[in-house]
Amino acid sequence: MKLYNVKLLTVTCEILAQKNVIDILTKHDITGYTAYEVEGNGARGLRGQGLKNEKNVKVEVIMQEEKLQDVIEEIARTLFTNFAIVLYVSDVGVLRTEKFV
Amino acid sequence: MKLYNVKLLTVTCEILAQKNVIDILTKHDITGYTAYEVEGNGARGLRGQGLKNEKNVKVEVIMQEEKLQDVIEEIARTLFTNFAIVLYVSDVGVLRTEKFV
Amino acid sequence: MKLYNVKLLTVTCEILAQKNVIDILTKHDITGYTAYEVEGNGARGLRGQGLKNEKNVKVEVIMQEEKLQDVIEEIARTLFTNFAIVLYVSDVGVLRTEKFV
Amino acid sequence: MDILELIQSNLLTPIVLFFLFGIIAARIKSDLKIPDAISEFLPIYLLAAIGLHGGIEMRNTGFEAMFVPMMVAIGMSLLFTLNHYQILRRLGKFNLFDSYALASTYGAVGAVTFSVGLSFLKNQGVTSEGYLAAILAVLEPVAFILAIFLTNMAVSKQIKNKKKSLGEIDSSESELEMGVTETKSNLKQVLHESITGKAIVILLGSIIIGYIIGEEGFSSISIVFDELFTGAIVIFLIEMGIIAGQRLDDIKKVGVFLISFSIIMPTFNGVIGVLVATVLGLSLGGAVMFGLLLASASFIAAPAVLRHAIPQAKPSLYITSALGITFPYNIIVLLPIMFMVSSVVHNEGSIDLFHYLSEGLI
Amino acid sequence: MDILELIQSNLLTPIVLFFLFGIIAARIKSDLKIPDAISEFLPIYLLAAIGLHGGIEMRNTGFEAMFVPMMVAIGMSLLFTLNHYQILRRLGKFNLFDSYALASTYGAVGAVTFSVGLSFLKNQGVTSEGYLAAILAVLEPVAFILAIFLTNMAVSKQIKNKKKSLGEIDSSESELEMGVTETKSNLKQVLHESITGKAIVILLGSIIIGYIIGEEGFSSISIVFDELFTGAIVIFLIEMGIIAGQRLDDIKKVGVFLISFSIIMPTFNGVIGVLVATVLGLSLGGAVMFGLLLASASFIAAPAVLRHAIPQAKPSLYITSALGITFPYNIIVLLPIMFMVSSVVHNEGSIDLFHYLSEGLI
Amino acid sequence: MDILELIQSNLLTPIVLFFLFGIIAARIKSDLKIPDAISEFLPIYLLAAIGLHGGIEMRNTGFEAMFVPMMVAIGMSLLFTLNHYQILRRLGKFNLFDSYALASTYGAVGAVTFSVGLSFLKNQGVTSEGYLAAILAVLEPVAFILAIFLTNMAVSKQIKNKKKSLGEIDSSESELEMGVTETKSNLKQVLHESITGKAIVILLGSIIIGYIIGEEGFSSISIVFDELFTGAIVIFLIEMGIIAGQRLDDIKKVGVFLISFSIIMPTFNGVIGVLVATVLGLSLGGAVMFGLLLASASFIAAPAVLRHAIPQAKPSLYITSALGITFPYNIIVLLPIMFMVSSVVHNEGSIDLFHYLSEGLI
Numbered sequence A, B, C: 001m002k003l004y005n006v007k008l009l010t011v012t013c014e015i016l017a018q019k020n021v022i023d024i025l026t027k028h029d030i031t032g033y034t035a036y037e038v039e040g041n042g043a044r045g046l047r048g049q050g051l052k053n054e055k056n057v058k059v060e061v062i063m064q065e066e067k068l069q070d071v072i073e074e075i076a077r078t079l080f081t082n083f084a085i086v087l088y089v090s091d092v093g094v095l096r097t098e099k100f101v
Numbered sequence D, E, F: 001m002d003i004l005e006l007i008q009s010n011l012l013t014p015i016v017l018f019f020l021f022g023i024i025a026a027r028i029k030s031d032l033k034i035p036d037a038i039s040e041f042l043p044i045y046l047l048a049a050i051g052l053h054g055g056i057e058m059r060n061t062g063f064e065a066m067f068v069p070m071m072v073a074i075g076m077s078l079l080f081t082l083n084h085y086q087i088l089r090r091l092g093k094f095n096l097f098d099s100y101a102l103a104s105t106y107g108a109v110g111a112v113t114f115s116v117g118l119s120f121l122k123n124q125g126v127t128s129e130g131y132l133a134a135i136l137a138v139l140e141p142v143a144f145i146l147a148i149f150l151t152n153m154a155v156s157k158q159i160k161n162k163k164k165s166l167g168e169i170d171s172s173e174s175e176l177e178m179g180v181t182e183t184k185s186n187l188k189q190v191l192h193e194s195i196t197g198k199a200i201v202i203l204l205g206s207i208i209i210g211y212i213i214g215e216e217g218f219s220s221i222s223i224v225f226d227e228l229f230t231g232a233i234v235i236f237l238i239e240m241g242i243i244a245g246q247r248l249d250d251i252k253k254v255g256v257f258l259i260s261f262s263i264i265m266p267t268f269n270g271v272i273g274v275l276v277a278t279v280l281g282l283s284l285g286g287a288v289m290f291g292l293l294l295a296s297a298s299f300i301a302a303p304a305v306l307r308h309a310i311p312q313a314k315p316s317l318y319i320t321s322a323l324g325i326t327f328p329y330n331i332i333v334l335l336p337i338m339f340m341v342s343s344v345v346h347n348e349g350s351i352d353l354f355h356y357l358s359e360g361l362i
């Protein structure tokens, strides 16, 4: 079966920024995503112990390359300054491109 | 240390399909995998709130390229129609290929 | 926005080896990482049911290619023999390389 | 107290109010949520408590009395499942898979509904036969097994017919055989899953343990497994309310037919259940619980079984109707109705029943 | 009993001891931790218990008595928030965002502190007015809404000034308008989030349910929602102690000014609160709880609201000071102080107050 | 009541029955599971309850009486650990690492076993000395520290021998020194981990808090930390049963020698413990608990300590034997045996002991 090249965007950020990330996706007509709680360490210190609001979340989005630039640009512009956040992009192959706009 | 190229298959699906996915792996003599609960949104709507059975799971499998086609073919054929499921493949490097059949 | 190539190291290991992995990272001046509990199956059998200490954890580290070899060499040397552990490396693109030493 | 008063007084109990509260919390999109670990633990706890209680009762009363009601319950559950199927398939025009899935969801029983019923009776100062917990356990898989068996029969038949009409093509044949084999292993797997499913296992286990330890052995744990019971239901029903509330939007999608089915069918099954139980000699409270068993629909066990057994059926249909419509209806409206019916038939004999019923109900 | 004795006897209660124990466990880097699911569930449980209790009380006493104290509390919360802002911005030289975030964190209320207060009173054999739970619910969002409103006003003004000084550049203009629009939607969203936030929803819901069911309806769940209350606080405070202990290192970073603010401000607000409540006619215990509402800072709700509303503010400042300094100070030292003050003004009238106070405090 | 009757009556308590139930649930591959958060919380809760109880007792009785039994317990724990090692290494032919790991697993203590023991005594209407909780806390790390120390000594010696036999090669030398240094830091780290491990921390903390608050301070939380105790053990033992059941297959792999060791060794250690405790003047129940401390093996703390300290040892060996064999044996069979022995030596003096024992045991 043929695998089609698409992009996987992964955003690791503080849990209270999850809504912001998903709002940005929605704005770009991307509805599919997968999310889960994680803990971690970074420039804003150890996160994930203690209060729920102080945890991190990973949001993963499979999307077409076309939309990628706009989405990461908006995330970078609106969230990088004030939130604990890390973002990376990788190449993946999928079977049904029509599922990922 | 040399890194050998293998494939990482990631299946995100409803939790009740996890058994089916792992059964398919077992059938192809693949025993190693990693799994964890996630939530998400897709064609079958928001998943992960509410009852445990309505959550998603991610199953990740490192495997040799040879087996990949058969495995994804069987997953696609038996599970794509009736289950909330997404599958993607990426390239990764490992140290001990003998661990991943 | 330009994406810079860096490496993503993923270590899946028994939860009691997490400290060892992070100590190795710290030793190589890498402080950023993301971690979360998972379950799985491998050479050391099914892990993740039962007692907390018998679970697995995934540790993900974005880092520059230069440090990668030293880090995986030390993990392999000190942990491969005695612990349930799997490690793989993939290529990802990030916006801010300065965050990942 | 007439039926409306009884419904009203039931409406104002903590259990029902916190359930409604959960629905409202979900509707105003609050982030209120009982953490998963708690809401996964509570049904296990409730079933253990029900089982222990039932087992202790059975030790006092013996379990010979249980067999006739149990057999009747199994028979009625099978009959009702078949009846549901006919109604859903013929009148509701649902496809074969959805029809069987829904039929068995309503033929099966709801353990949470059962817990609420026990609390309701406690509140009314009425007891019920302990062996009903055993009937709850036995009834769990019955409807599923029937539905799965019939679905697989129907699928096999379809495949055979297709095969005939296409002529005997070799490659197709092997595929067909594979299909039938899969079906068989399917049923076997589902049987195993039903019987080893956590609900049945904890329920049966606790019944047996309750039977062994009796009142005396229970005393050291009665504070946890008896006194905390109602409070635990309240906490669980907050979460059930939230989940039901999140599903309210989906109710539009299930259609008017299924909505009506989700209200009329339990009423019918439940009232018949109360009457039959009365004839069998169960007590006032016992008849209510017997009726509730038949009226209730399964919404925790159903998806676990049906997603594997009939994956073609849409879970949004059976979960939404069972949890979003039937469960609230059962605990708020039908429980008092059945209590009223049972009171009537227990006090006045069955002669005036239908006369009285029509008065009480309308 | 003089104030030091009271502080000492308060120090030796299970609640305070287990909190201190949590701090020590964190300091010696123990891996002790109450699992997340439990520590997320406990505040919901505590608020439900507080609400039910308050609602039942209000059913007994009516709620007319509530309005004046509630209005006064709202007014004081707003006034105090403005006061905090001036102090933080002018004396503390914090930037606009941190000033407003901190101002509202201390203007808002802490539900956990409230729970501990109720237990403290129980321990002293003193009751308080049930409607204080309702004031707790209403007070939750007030300070945040004010701070967010003022922050947005200030940001708009800054932007307008910038715009003026730069002349009317087109591209910049559209950006500005976007900024203002975002700000508005921001406020709207925060309003919604505040009001549908889980704390308020469960608290208000439980008050209403408590009001409806009364003592009688409560009896079946009183073991869970009343008798387990203090034990549940103890377990929750172990975790709060651990989290506070993990933050002790950060205290150095918040600076001497904020440390002093985190102790002096609650003392001032709290004592004023006790006095005002006494004038308003609240009971000895009621005045303490009223003071505690004003003295307490929010550390569970605050981050959830402020990270969205004023993302530019540093959470390390407001969480650390509220949880790491003010909370321990409030439950260990200020609570007994306010109790002493309230005892004095309730027994001896307000004439000797300041004389007595100065004796008692110093 | 003779010993078989006592075993039988112990077998029919809720704690043991639910443990067996958990084993069965796992064997029939049920998906029953107590959610992680609950089963991680319960040991913390149990230890807090044990500690509080012990601390309160010690306040009543003073803690001078504690020192001799504690010193004796430490001494016996060390002696037994050495003894285990000799048996495992010489007779069992296990390698050095597995021998030390197993030796210390059985030299250490099991807090869950201790909880069950307390419940068992309660059931028999017998009390035990409060300071045994303190001995439990102190005994936790003792065996581990010894085993780790000895392992590291042995490894160093091996390395030195190797070095000698190879001659002094420079590169190899630095590696060796590194090895020794690592070993030292290893021991230091393990010491820290042992002492700050959650079990010891919560246990010691609760003992101290119990000592401070006494009966009176405890009353407000006694419903949570006393009355719920047995019910909480029951819930925890369901999960322990499930985990033990999942490990039953592994028992074949551990071999006949280790299976016998897992039964004979605790019996020997436990009975000696009862006798020594009796000589030291402990009460009937206290002697049973003292014996249980020495008989029990650690299965929650052990992996956490040993995976870091002796990573070369196979956890499948020490977890399987401690949890899968010794724990069930201890709570089902050995506890009644030790109770019988203690009853005998407390009532009849030690003269008839061996005669009586041989009658009772065979």
Ligand SMILES: Nc1ncnc2c1ncn2[C@@H]1O[C@H](COP(=O)(O)O)[C@@H](O)[C@H]1O
Pocket: A012, A013, A014, A039, A040, A041, A042, A043, A044, A045, A046, A047, A056, A083, A084, A085, A086, C031, C032, C033, C034, C035, C060, C061, C062, C063, C099, C100
């Ligand atoms: N180098 C890294 N590799 C993997 N995850 C990281 C890395 N740096 C940061 N993170 C994750 O991103 C979160 C936010 O990072 P930061 O904004 O740097 O505090 C951290 O809490 C980690 O979960």
Ligand SMILES: Nc1ncnc2c1ncn2[C@@H]1O[C@H](COP(=O)(O)O)[C@@H](O)[C@H]1O
Pocket: A031, A032, A033, A034, A035, A060, A061, A062, A063, A099, A100, B012, B013, B014, B039, B040, B041, B042, B043, B044, B045, B046, B047, B056, B083, B084, B085, B086
């Ligand atoms: N575009 C996407 N990116 C990442 N995950 C997705 C995407 N679409 C779907 N998923 C995940 O796959 C699950 C099943 O998808 P679906 O079958 O489309 O409902 C969803 O619940 C998500 O967790």
Ligand SMILES: Nc1ncnc2c1ncn2[C@@H]1O[C@H](COP(=O)(O)O)[C@@H](O)[C@H]1O
Pocket: B031, B032, B033, B034, B035, B060, B061, B062, B063, B099, B100, C012, C013, C014, C039, C040, C041, C042, C043, C044, C045, C046, C047, C056, C083, C084, C085, C086
């Ligand atoms: N082929 C695989 N693909 C993905 N994860 C694996 C694979 N093999 C092992 N793992 C994970 O790595 C852990 C340790 O593996 P092992 O050391 O082989 O027991 C397992 O428990 C799994 O979570």
Ligand code: NA
Pocket: D105, D106, D107, D108, D109, D110, D293, D294, D295, D296, D297
């Ligand atoms: Na039914």
Ligand code: NA
Pocket: E105, E106, E107, E108, E109, E110, E293, E294, E295, E296, E297
């Ligand atoms: Na305040």
Ligand code: NA
Pocket: F105, F106, F107, F108, F109, F110, F293, F294, F295, F296, F297
């Ligand atoms: Na021992």
